[in-house]
Amino acid sequence: MAQMLTPQEAAEAMFNMVKEATGLRKLKPMDLTKNLLEAYGDRVDKQICKEAIKELVDSGRCVYTYFGGTYLELPHREGAAND
Amino acid sequence: MADEFPKTPLLDELEKGAWPSFVSEIKMAAKRNAASRDLLGLLERSYREKIGHWKHGGIVGVLGYGGGVIGRYCDVPEEFPNVSHFHTIRVNQPSGWYYSTSALRKICDIWERHGSGLTNMHGSTGDIILLGTRTDELEPTFSELTEVGFDLGGSGSDVRTPSCCLGKSRCEWACYDTMALTYDLTKSFQDELHRPAFPYKFKFKMSGCPNDCVASVARADISIIGTWRDDIRIDHDAVMEYAEKGLDIQKHVVNFCPGKCMEWTGKKLTIDNSTCRHCMHCLNLMPKALRPGKDQGAVVLIGSKAPIIEGALLSSVLIPFWNPQPPYSDLKDLVGRIWDLWCEEGKNRERIGEFIQRVGMGNFLEMIGVEPIAEMVAHPRENPYVFYEEYLVEDDGEEEEGQN
Numbered sequence: 309m310a311q312m313l314t315p316q317e318a319a320e321a322m323f324n325m326v327k328e329a330t331g332l333r334k335l336k337p338m339d340l341t342k343n344l345l346e347a348y349g350d351r352v353d354k355q356i357c358k359e360a361i362k363e364l365v366d367s368g369r370c371v372y373t374y375f376g377g378t379y380l381e382l383p384h385r386e387g388a389a390n391d
Numbered sequence: 392m393a394d395e396f397p398k399t400p401l402l403d404e405l406e407k408g409a410w411p412s413f414v415s416e417i418k419m420a421a422k423r424n425a426a427s428r429d430l431l432g433l434l435e436r437s438y439r440e441k442i443g444h445w446k447h448g449g450i451v452g453v454l455g456y457g458g459g460v461i462g463r464y465c466d467v468p469e470e471f472p473n474v475s476h477f478h479t480i481r482v483n484q485p486s487g488w489y490y491s492t493s494a495l496r497k498i499c500d501i502w503e504r505h506g507s508g509l510t511n512m513h514g515s516t517g518d519i520i521l522l523g524t525r526t527d528e529l530e531p532t533f534s535e536l537t538e539v540g541f542d543l544g545g546s547g548s549d550v551r552t553p554s555c556c557l558g559k560s561r562c563e564w565a566c567y568d569t570m571a572l573t574y575d576l577t578k579s580f581q582d583e584l585h586r587p588a589f590p591y592k593f594k595f596k597m598s599g600c601p602n603d604c605v606a607s608v609a610r611a612d613i614s615i616i617g618t619w620r621d622d623i624r625i626d627h628d629a630v631m632e633y634a635e636k637g638l639d640i641q642k643h644v645v646n647f648c649p650g651k652c653m654e655w656t657g658k659k660l661t662i663d664n665s666t667c668r669h670c671m672h673c674l675n676l677m678p679k680a681l682r683p684g685k686d687q688g689a690v691v692l693i694g695s696k697a698p699i700i701e702g703a704l705l706s707s708v709l710i711p712f713w714n715p716q717p718p719y720s721d722l723k724d725l726v727g728r729i730w731d732l733w734c735e736e737g738k739n740r741e742r743i744g745e746f747i748q749r750v751g752m753g754n755f756l757e758m759i760g761v762e763p764i765a766e767m768v769a770h771p772r773e774n775p776y777v778f779y780e781e782y783l784v785e786d787d788g789e790e791e792e793g794q795n
Binding site for chain 1: 447448449450452454457458461462465475549588589590591740
């Protein structure tokens with residue numbers, strides 16, 4: 309049986325996906341889960357993806373953003389913000 | 392602007408009349424609070440120009456949570472610096488909206504320290520709404536709220552704060568314990584509430600009886616509405632008492648029955664319970680005389696929403712009669728299957744009701760593993776989901792055999 313990804317490894321893979329998509333398209337948490345499942349097959353499951361997202365957000369490496377729907381993005385200063 | 396009390400001739404019009412005015416409330420807060428003074432000025436300007444001056448903030452929040460804070464910035468911060476940031480915080484309300492005065496004082500004290508002091512009790516989501524604070528005040532506010540036992544509610548593409556009527560705590564009509572179910576679902580779905588992972592929002596609303604005081608049938612993705620499946624209990628002496636005191640039972644009760652299931656002889660009221668639609672009209676008019684039956688439970692419905700992306704939808708029956716018993720595992724399993732399917736197949740910003748419309752109720756039921764039955768109706772006595780596939784296959788076979 310294939311070695312399962314740890315939540316930390318899954319988080320790293322997700323972080324790279326978010327990083328690569330920055331400026332091109334916004335990714336929803338479910339997009340990341342689907343992408344990871346597609347990329348790693350049976351080495352990852354939805355629970356690991358859930359924990360990976362928690363890891364990313366709790367560590368502050370990614371933030372939830374809301375623009376009509378909820379997305380995961382790299383932390384940045386938003387255009388609408390007033391100093 | 393903040394030190395002066397702004398002149399607000401247009402807003403002043405909204406203080407006239409016998410009803411409460413939000414303008415009066417903001418003015419009261421403005422005596423102590425610069426943000427409220429600027430808010431008055433900004434609002435007056437918006438009324439004068441007929442233009443809103445708020446910008447949406449999509450990033451603000453507290454660490455680890457994807458919901459609970461709705462970002463707002465003013466687009467004329469130089470003129471109104473105290474509402475330059477004016478974020479809203481949603482706080483998860485207690486089931487049934489019960490508070491001690493002490494709890495309310497704590498919330499208000501926290502909000503006066505960290506925000507504008509303005510609240511909306513409650514928002515249409517059911518949450519306590521704390522209106523107007525700065526980004527750097529979000530974490531301290533959250534920290535103090537959790538210290539006194541409150542948590543943030545839902546926002547964005549997550550489970551929104553479940554809400555319910557006060558149920559059995561005060562209402563004689565309640566057919567199940569709405570508050571217990573709401574509390575349980577809130578605790579069970581903490582992750583889904585705080586970490587948005589869905590195509591769009593998902594709401595649970597619990598009503599204890601078909602009066603549906605939280606309007607769950609019109610705005611919840613899962614509506615759980617109390618009902619009964621035996622006969623309405625009748626106290627005939629109390630019915631006569633209503634008649635003697637002047638209630639025209641024929642005109643106001645019987646004639647308004649949508650199921651036409653009641654008969655009034657002038658001395659006795661009879662109900663054909665097999666055609667009762669559980670609309671609550673007769674029970675509401677004669678609460679001393681009529682009561683719901685004793686075999687009580689709930690109807691679970693799915694798919695309603697208010698019009699945002701597409702038009703409004705009312706819920707459709709998913710489980711005609713459910714016996715809500717802790718730990719409610721059957722409901723949670725079903726909801727889990729619905730979420731799995733919706734997350735897999737749902738489009739961005741597509742509510743579950745819209746998803747069902749797109750794929751068809753028949754396919755949806757098959758995909759979540761629920762057998763279609765005649766009681767799954769969109770409206771009483773209409774649109775049973777009848778599936779012909781099995782009969783068609785059999786018929787085709789017979790035809791082929793006949794042809795051969």
